[in-house]
Amino acid sequence: MSYNKDSYYAVFFSNGQVYFGKITSTDSNYTTLEDIYYLQVSNPLQQVPPPGGTQQQQLSLVKLGNELHGPKDFMQVNNAHVIFVEELKSDSKVVEAITAYKSGATNQPAQ
Template sequence: MAIVLLALLGYYLWKNGLTLGPLTGSPSYQAVFLTNGQVYFGKASNINSNYLDLRDVYYLQVSEVLQPVQGKSQPESRQSISLAKLGVSELHKPKDAMKINRDQVLFIEDLETNSQVVQAIVKYKEDQLKAL
């Protein structure tokens, strides 16, 4: 009887997206790596359900800058990487939350509070408060 109850509890937790791992209720940010190569940063929940929820979403934006070089006919290209907030610069203005099909997720990592990404998010939020 106890085995049946444990099996039912495990199935319930699996179907409802609840986990017993460190990502449950984590106040920190996670990096969500997708099968298309895109990486999103945010606060993940329901990581075991069919659709992972991600809120307070950021992503990396790569810009290519062409710099003229004296003595060369072709300019050099330099890539610049910045952190972008979802919903700020997109033309269609999405809300700051995503539901990601779990089949498209390769893996999820918890980010340390001293990571460059988390520090950039904290700085972005501080700058937004100063602008008010």
């Protein structure tokens, strides 16, 4: 399969993790991602859920490379752990958040 080098893709893994990025190469064993982002779930501090309700969770889009261990913005993944891949539309919320982050409109990709 060939991928559009200008498009962003959502890559879903067998462990439940999803990464968003550009697929720069692929072969029968590995797929290479660059310009990578992922979702991070956080619970707002000091928010008390209503009786019988659940606490509201917030999703943030995080740029790969800002973690404590300082990875480069490059990932080679074993295709055996990839469940499926989706090409993202240019008007998707994820692509819009990435575009805003890259243009400097926000300090963090999306909240």
